[in-house]
Amino acid sequence: MLELLRQPWPWYTSGAVIAFVMVLLLFFGKSFGVSANLRTICSACGAGKTVKFFDFDWRSQTWNLLFLVGAIIGGVISSQFLSTGEAVQISQATIKDLSQLGISAPNGIQPEELFSLEALFTVKGFLILLLGGFAIGFGARYAGGCTSGHAISGLSNLQWPSLVAVIGFFIGGLITTWVLMPLIF
Amino acid sequence: MKGLKFIIAGILFGIVMSKSEAISWFRIQEMFRFQSFHMYGIIGTAVILGVIITYLIKKYKLRDYQGNPIVFTPKEKSIPRYLIGGTIFGLGWALTGACPGPMFVNIGYGYWAILLAVGGAIAGTYTYGVIKDRLPH
Numbered sequence: 001m002l003e004l005l006r007q008p009w010p011w012y013t014s015g016a017v018i019a020f021v022m023v024l025l026l027f028f029g030k031s032f033g034v035s036a037n038l039r040t041i042c043s044a045c046g047a048g049k050t051v052k053f054f055d056f057d058w059r060s061q062t063w064n065l066l067f068l069v070g071a072i073i074g075g076v077i078s079s080q081f082l083s084t085g086e087a088v089q090i091s092q093a094t095i096k097d098l099s100q101l102g103i104s105a106p107n108g109i110q111p112e113e114l115f116s117l118e119a120l121f122t123v124k125g126f127l128i129l130l131l132g133g134f135a136i137g138f139g140a141r142y143a144g145g146c147t148s149g150h151a152i153s154g155l156s157n158l159q160w161p162s163l164v165a166v167i168g169f170f171i172g173g174l175i176t177t178w179v180l181m182p183l184i185f
Numbered sequence: 186m187k188g189l190k191f192i193i194a195g196i197l198f199g200i201v202m203s204k205s206e207a208i209s210w211f212r213i214q215e216m217f218r219f220q221s222f223h224m225y226g227i228i229g230t231a232v233i234l235g236v237i238i239t240y241l242i243k244k245y246k247l248r249d250y251q252g253n254p255i256v257f258t259p260k261e262k263s264i265p266r267y268l269i270g271g272t273i274f275g276l277g278w279a280l281t282g283a284c285p286g287p288m289f290v291n292i293g294y295g296y297w298a299i300l301l302a303v304g305g306a307i308a309g310t311y312t313y314g315v316i317k318d319r320l321p322h
Binding site for chain 2: 009012013014022025029031038042047051052062064067069072073074076082083088090093094098115117119120125126128130132134135136137138139141146151153157158159164166167169176177178181
């Protein structure tokens with residue numbers, strides 16, 4: 001059983017478990033949405049004193065912060081006990097495209113060129129993660145949610161605004177992939 | 186402990202994101218290059234099941250574990266905020282290869298560099314809060 005769990009999970013199992021997490025939170029009386037935590041963190045750090053957007057009872061969102069703590073623990077469990085250490089099996093076409101950008105074939109889950117500590121201390125590596133993260137935080141709050149809140153929770157509830165947001169996610173992702181990345185790398 | 190169930194739900198989420206490889210920058214690149222069905226399969230399965238379950242919850246007026254009705258808050262109707270905000274989000278998603286959930290899972294997985302992206306995301310959220318009223322919504 002453990003051997004089976006240690007293999008990468010097929011997409012249908014993964015999709016079903018994600019839907020199960022969403023339902024679990026609904027039955028706990030909450031809704032699935034990760035990026036709301038970023039606002040909660042700002043508020044917990046005292047941003048509400050100067051900026052109205054962060055002036056709310058952040059303690060009512062403690063449950064979501066606990067969910068986030070769980071997500072981190074889940075990452076630890078996966079890497080320590082549920083991993084074979086195998087490289088991600090991405091398609092040959094992607095490996096070929098990325099090699100033209102100077103990113104070598106997967107050796108683990110993440111590319112060394114972006115996630116190693118050496119890369120982090122280069123100007124390019126530093127800016128990629130910092131500005132990428134900034135766009136994610138800014139965009140998620142502007143759009144009122146991220147992949148979990150819009151693509152999963154919102155689409156499940158057939159909300160057309162969530163579909164617009166997901167279309168936006170793809171417009172941005174395609175611009176980065178096809179236009180910006182050849183310029184950056 | 187009342188909070189334990191949320192931690193357990195989070196652990197399940199962290200494990201599934203790791204084992205589905207959805208936390209991998211490579212998988213996100215593959216998705217935006219349309220070179221594999223994997224990520225579309227994950228999101229598609231989750232959404233189809235989500236639609237069915239949400240429909241059933243509404244139809245049978247199911248209640249949560251405390252007996253309160255399960256309510257779905259409709260999203261505010263607008264185009265600009267979702268399209269512009271979503272596009273900015275997507276720019277960052279493809280660059281870092283992680284949306285907010287996987288960012289935190291990656292910390293646990295041991296990819297410490299992602300903490301910088303988390304810092305960026307908090308700064309981005311804060312900036313949005315400051316200039317919110319000057320943006321089209």
